Amino acid sequence: MSLVKKFATVASGTLMSRILGFTREMFMAAALGTGPVADAFNAAFQLPNTFRRLFAEGAFNAAFVPLFSKEIEANGIDGAKRFSEEVFGVLFSALLALTIAMELAMPLIVRYLVAPGFADIPGKFDVTVRLATIMFPYLICMSLGAMMAGMLNSLRRYFAAAVAPVFLNIILIAVLAYAWYEGKDAHYVGYGLAWGVLAAGIVQLTIVWIAVRNAGMRVGFRRPHITPNVKRLLWLALPAAITGGITQINQLIGTAIASGQNSAVSSLAYADRVYQLPLGVVGIAVAIVLLPELSRALKSGNMVEAANLQNRSVEFTLFMTLPAAAALLVMSEPIVRLLYERGAFAANNSTPTVAAILAIFGLGLPAFVLIKAFTPGYFAREDTRTPMIFAAISVVVNITIALTLFPSMGAPGIAVASAVAGWLNAAMLLAVLIKRGHWGRDVPLLTRIPRLVLAAALMGVALYFGERWFAEELSSASHLATKAIALTALCAVGAIVYFVVAFATGGADLGMIRRNIKRGDAKAPSTPGEME
Known part of the structure; x- marks a missing residue:
């Protein structure tokens, strides 16, 4: 199976999840706006989400996948199964101990780590603590699920791991729809969403667990024991966890700083959901597929x-x-008007702030995606320390800029800090790959990049003038359908401009894409575990 098709397989599941995520956020914006319950829920959910990225996705996609792939090559399925059971025993035990400790310390964690700005607002602080307490066990489900997903990706079974996150959004949309139908208040919605997150974690773990069993890998529980393989995994996983979760670390820092201003936490969350669509569909799909493929090649x-x-x-x-x-x-x-401007969101007049944050995130988007493409070049070589150092530097830069800009700019200042830190991280990753000789000079790539930048710039100019042409149709006073049609037409025009310029200047080449797909098909192994 070609690299492009593998990207498409993962991206399709991620795209489905992101589209449903938009639907969820639209319901949330209408029900909660950027009010205190929205702030509390988004701050509380940031905690298990951060740990999920640190100890699950980051660690296991970066450290577990290469070691698991090596076990398959060296000792076959039986060796890989034994290794996965050793890891499962240690991981489950560590997660259980962490969850119990975090649940007991939740008031202190919210007060000093997650949302220090809420400490002086008793009602908001108490709700955040309760919601975080309900949702934190989600970490166990998602961390074990990430391990199962890493196994599936190594076995080239991408679909189940890609589609499982869809169920988080399905469940939360159902909760929001029920609350709307029954006319429930904001606090009911907040607690319903928290229990929905926990239920979704159980469903997602069940899906990937079944997929692993269907792939012939029946993972049992072994008494926790630090074997040489597990020790190697832990040695690689700690820095990999920090590196893989860098975006989430920066978001947690941003949430903590933003908690000092009303509505800032939820404004960042709504903007984050929009830019996560291209980041998830492209960046995460590339990172998931590239790591095992690069590991095999090396x-x-x-x-x-x-x-x-x-x-x-x-x-x-x-x-x-x-x-x-x-x-x-x-x-x-x-975009913000179309997606969110209704109900409580419109009443809070949140559009200008969320739009400003989203525009700044747009400037950082290529950097966030390039980080996903560069880090497998380190992880596949079992070097997780170097990206961790770069991640630490970018976190320091992010904190410094955010603290400097937040008093004058508010939430958009946090977005500026995140974008600058992202570009710095991407630049450092690429520079060291080149210095070590791990990134060869590629003439087609070097000639295409400026042409793609030119195509995107001309597309931006076309959209700028098109937005003014459709100003009346895109205004707050227009009907939802009118705004949707006008925005869709603008996007279509922009896409035409981009693709015409990209292909006309040689920034993209259909012939090259076709040859790559054919070459990938010719190389595709015919093993039973190729695809679901």
């Missing part, structure tokens, strides 16, 4: 294939991400 000593995988992945991410960044930068306000 283990077999095929350096040419490894270099080609890295360069084509960056080419693909930029080709898909640059137009999204241009659209978010130019059309952030019409």
Whole structure:
């Protein structure tokens, strides 16, 4: 199966999840707006989400996948199964102990780590603590689920792991729809969402667990024991966890700082949901697929294939991400009006702030996606320390800029800090790959990048003037359907401009894409575990 098709498999599941995520956020914006319960829920959910990225997705996609792939190559399925059971026993025990400790210390954690700005608002603080207490066990489900997903990705079974997150949004949409139908108040909605998150974690774990069993890997529980393989995993996982969760770490820092201003936490969350669509569909799909593929190429000593995988992945991410960044930068306000401006959100007049945050996130989007494409170049070589150092530097930069800008700019200042830190991190990752000789000079890539930037810039200009042409249709006073039609038409025009310029200037090449797909099909292994 070609790299492009593998990207598409993962991206399709992620796209489905993100679209449903938009629907969920639209319901939430109407029900809660940027009010105190919205702030409390988003701050509380940030805690298990951060730990999930630190100890689950980051650690296991970065450390577990290469080691699991190596076990398959060296000792077959039986060796890989034994290794996964050793890891499962240690992981489950550690997660259980962490969850109990965090539940007992939750008031202190919310007061001093998650939302220190809520400490002086008794009602808001108490609700945040209760919601965080309900949702934190979600971490156990999602961390074990991430391990199962890593196994599936190594076995080239991408679909179940990609589609499982959809159920979080399905369950939360059901909760919101029920609350709306029954006319429930904001506090009921907040608690319903918290229990929905926990239920979704159980459902998602069940899906990937069944998929792993269907792949012939029946993972049992072993008494926790630090074997040499587990020790190696932990040695790699700690820095990998920090690196893989860098975006989430920065978001947690942003949430803590934003808690000092009413509505800032929820404003950041609503803007984050929009830019997570291209980041999730492109960046996360590339990172998930690239790591096991790159690990295999390096283990077999095929350096040419490894270099080609890295360069084509960056080419693909930029080709898909640059137009999204241009659209978010130019059309952030019409997008926010269409998605969120109704109910409590409109009553709070939250559109200008959320739109400003979204435009700034658009500037940082290519960097966030490039980080996902660059880090597998380290992780596949079992180097998790270097990206961790860069992640730590970017966190320091993020905190410094956020604290400097927040008093004068508010929530948009936190977005500026996140974007700057993202670009710095991406630049450092690329520079060291080049210095070590792990990133070969690729003439097609170097010639295409400026042409893609030009195409995205011209698309942005077209959208800028198009937005003014449709100003009346895109205004707050217009009907929802009118705004949707006008925005869709603008996006279609922008896409036409981008693709015409990209292909006309040589920034993209259909022939190259076709050859890559055919070459991938020719190389595709015919093992039973190829795809679900």
